């Protein structure tokens with residue numbers, strides 16, 4: 001046994017609790033430790049009390065908000081630590097986030113243009129397809145402001161899509177800014193792109209797609225999206241919200257960023273909140289043409305903070321941690337599919353870091369009973385899916401606790 005393990009046990013921490021928290025944190029355990037934990041899990045007796053997840057208080061298994069259970073890259077944390085003593089100074093950049101994003105997506109950036117030298121010989125903003133914001137939620141709001149807030153526009157979104165831009169449009173209507181909202185019903189829990197295309201009218205300002213979709217986790221293929229984008233008139237903005245795209249498992253899935261670099265009316269939105277595990281830092285970006293950026297810039301209220309930039313750049317370069325974050329989610333999905341099948345529960349196969357499952361009875365009681373046992377899931381869309389819950393990925397140990405508690409509560413709840 002590693003000295004660290006012995007030392008912790010001597011301090012009176014239960015072996016099980018130590019191992020589960022070490023596993024949740026992705027610590028390097030010995031083979032003996034891993035076997036011991038596997039045995040604990042196989043007994044089916046793990047409870048929320050055994051868990052100390054990353055970034056939450058001990059005893060709470062938080063699987064409700066589509067967060068990253070293993071946390072951010074240690075390199076991101078190191079970058080924050082190295083830079084936090086400089087926050088008394090305004091930051092003029094240092095690294096090159098644009099280049100890091102371009103490398104990640106395999107996008108070639110234009111060379112800096114010497115004619116765009118600004119004051120002090122510094123280059124003025126380099127034209128890149130990246131529009132960096134304080135989270136992708138902020139970017140979606142900026143899109144609403146730029147394209148809908150003057151009124152007279154029209155937005156088309158799936159009936160059970162993420163609904164953030166649609167929600168803004170509904171708010172505008174309440175404020176007397178007339179904006180037409182068209183909600184297109186989904187097909188097999190996914191976007192019905194043909195119906196969305198049919199719904200376009202001469203008034204349409206934008207169409208919003210969430211891929212993979214939240215809350216259903218369904219995925220559109222690149223070919224379906226390309227066909228759709230090619231058919232949408234070029235004066236209509238197509239928003240493709242890809243907050244969860246990095247959880248797609250198919251290695252041949254084609255990167256939709258190319259649609260945003262090919263079509264001037266397409267914006268793909270991404271975030272550092274999910275696979276990169278840093279939602280509290282608030283960092284996101286859009287991939288889009290210069291004309292779209294010009295419209296959005298008019299509504300900019302400031303850039304993300306310097307610590308978010310340095311952490312984001314370090315995180316996106318840490319491919320090993322990125323891979324580990326994906327693998328935790330893929331394991332979670334496999335485990336749930338296996339157990340839900342055994343339990344005879346209907347679920348929606350997910351391409352994301354969450355999954356929807358139909359419990360066959362009102363989910364509110366079950367959700368409350370699970371919360372009392374320290375497991376937090378959600379049924380935010382209960383008007384549409386009254387017997388379903390959405391569960392977000394946990395670590396291996398957290399996932400086992402979720403399954404144990406779900407089985408226990410389902411047996412007792414009507």
Ligand SMILES: Cc1ncc(COP(=O)(O)O)c(C=O)c1O
Nearest residue numbers: 135136137162214243271273284
């Ligand atoms: C589909 C989708 N888009 C965008 C966001 C916003 O994420 P953030 O503002 O943290 O980048 C979320 C958050 O959960 C989401 O689910």
